[in-house]
Amino acid sequence: MDRDIIRAFLWQEVTFLGFRPSGDKGRKKWLREYNRSLLDFWELGDYPDTPRVDGGALTGEIDAGFNLNLFFDYSVYEPEKFAVRFLRASNRASEFMWTHEVDGNYFDFPSRSVLNRLDERRKRNSALRKEAEKHDVAAVIDGLLCHPRTHQHIEYPITPHKIRIGGGIGNAFLFLFHLRYQLCLIKEKRLAERGRLIELFWDAIKNKSDHYRNELSVFELFKKV
């Protein structure tokens, strides 16, 4: 089978398993765990404040710390309707840099619908899963999180070239998770995290029943490396 089709299938699966928490409670839990995980993953001095509900959105504010002099805040209305604002911490006060905004009301290439059609659901899911290999999951993790094909380097003030901000990510949870990886300055942690994610999703996909579409536990998703 075409590797691209296998990876497209995995792309969907990984997104579903980790980055489409269901229901209001699930999203709150995901975001709280997300905020909590940053202290350890970035090895900062402080936890960020907990997320809040504000004007119908789940909001949070993150100090991306220290060397980057960068803050960002997020407002998530729906997985495909959200905004992340980036602010530079300067000598005087913080200055807005840019906003990554996704408005799901507008048309985009309907990759999910197309794949579902192609998939013929249960018959082909099993076959795809059987043919998928770990390096396929690795390629998907890279494309989604660690090295998105379409990305920006913010030359200043985010100077490290290894930081790639994925410009085409339309899912709030995926975008935040990829920021978590990209804004980590510790190469050992990045490396370990990439390996952990590949193992985590590989296990989840291999062990998944066709009949259950369980999300990964947020505690697994944000487990310390």
Next chain:
Amino acid sequence: MKSIKRHSFGVNLDQGIPLSSEWEFKNLYVDCHGETVDELLSWLKEDDAPLRLGGQIGSGKSSLIVKAFKDSGIEPDIVFQFDQDGLNLSLGDFLRIVMVGFLRFASNADMDVSSCFLSGELDDLFGDDWKTGLDQWHSDGFLPGVYKKKTALSQRLGGQADYYRNVVGAMGNALQEKIGRPLFVFASGIDKYETDCAAYFSLGSLIRMLLSYKTLFEVNAVHLFHTANEWGGIKKRFLPSMPDERIEKIIAKRMGAHAASVKEAAPVLSKMAGGNPRQALRLLSHFQSCGKKRGAGLSDSMAFAVRSTTRDFFSFAPRPDLGIMRYIVENGKIAASEFSLFGDKDTARRAMYGNWFFIAGDGHDGEWPAQINPLVKGFFQEDINLKDPEVQALEAWARQVDISPAGLSFSTHDLSGEEKKTGEKLINDLFSDHLEHPLPSNLSDVFDVMASVLLSKERPDRVLIVFKDRSVIEAARAYLFGKANSYEYQRFSHTVISGGEQATPLRDFFEHLQEETDIYSIEFAGIWTKDQLESLDKARDRLVDRQMIWWIEYDPLMKYFQYWTQLRQLFSVFILDDELLASLSMEDMENDLEFFQEMVDDEQTSEANVFHNLKIVLDYLRAAKGAGNG
């Protein structure tokens, strides 16, 4: 002792507790006293005579001693912690500490020395078998029954002090004879005693007794200059303040992979630390905690760091003699003869003990290089001298980080972004007198600064909150307890401990610490006596693994701080604004509650703690608002 969880690569801040683990020495230790370490190692391996190792508070004595033990592979036979096992700081307590230490060593080495020297007179306390239950006499036994027994033993020993001093002396000599080599004793905690306090006087006779062994005495610098005869003529070694570049290295190591973010600020922080590593760490922590607030500029963070550290260590502390301090400002040195004056609370010894100035190197011809602690320089100096190294470092930093386009006439914004500040104003902010007028904080500020501590079980730091208006305290406590559970389930236990002539606050205090909880919240009530306050001050190192919030009213605190030179080293101090409403909005509370409400599945969870406590705060705010409207 519970150890702090450390990050492998990133930030590792704390309130300046001694390093202890292999990892900490490998990754956080900076060799600042190479010559002293070599001498200490040589002494450990080859010398049998006692030694005094002294340095000022926060100079790194304890870390250096542990490092020497690790490097040499030589551990003391017996450790006496004179600051950690006493309650009333009496001769009886000190005798008990030494006696129990000797007995424990004998027990571990399977030697029976008791029958030779304890001819039955303590059987009612020790029981038939002196080895049984030795642990209960040691260290943290503050359960009610144990406390009574310990007190009884101390009183018995203190009642016949001369006799029992001979008994324990003979015990030590017998042990030394039995092991066939000099008994290696580490006498720690003497550094917590000022030379003119009654407890130190009591300790003197035991110090003299311990001179018979290979004893390492951990002392404050004042004990090295103290000419009293308890020390005889034993060797001494002094740890002076550290060079700036070493302090900068400590700062870089503490920031780990994030060190670049403080590269420009480190020279200023280092200068303001005056060569004292603990002071440097506190400045760094405050600098970081302000810097994480959106809208805070670098100049705000620097001013905040200096003000907050000054408040932590010096606000309301008894002032040293102005003449001595001005002499040091003008001459950069102090005569050793200044340290031998007796009876005057304002002497140089008091100033050195309180870190009002730092000794910067070894003395020559009776004079020692010294510098005023940069944090309090503004109080003793008529005008700010623009050629002072701290001012010059600040100016260089300001230029580097683009605050200053033109030397000291640079301008920047304050937090609100409205009011212009001049460079002179910033320098004035840093060097003006914050001692008697420390700035108050609102509750939200307290939480912002202490978030790293309160939110995590892995940072057992301590906060002291000073309040004027008792009516806000319950809501303030609920706010902090609720916020402390933002991410981790943290149990908290609140108690009120009363001091006074008829009270037993120390016993109550340590009994409270026996509770299984994560955050110990203690409100100080009544009027604690001088002895009670001094005793608590000496217990500083017993609190280093506890996460604590202390609540003290403003007026008595000014008195308490006079006796808490040691204790306040391990606390961040906040003076709470009277007006709780000023910093907490109902809307914020409602937003927080809406976020957490749905997630409360079980009562014993962080979510439930957040929800219930913030609900108390919201109710308070509603009632207060209602009352205001009425």
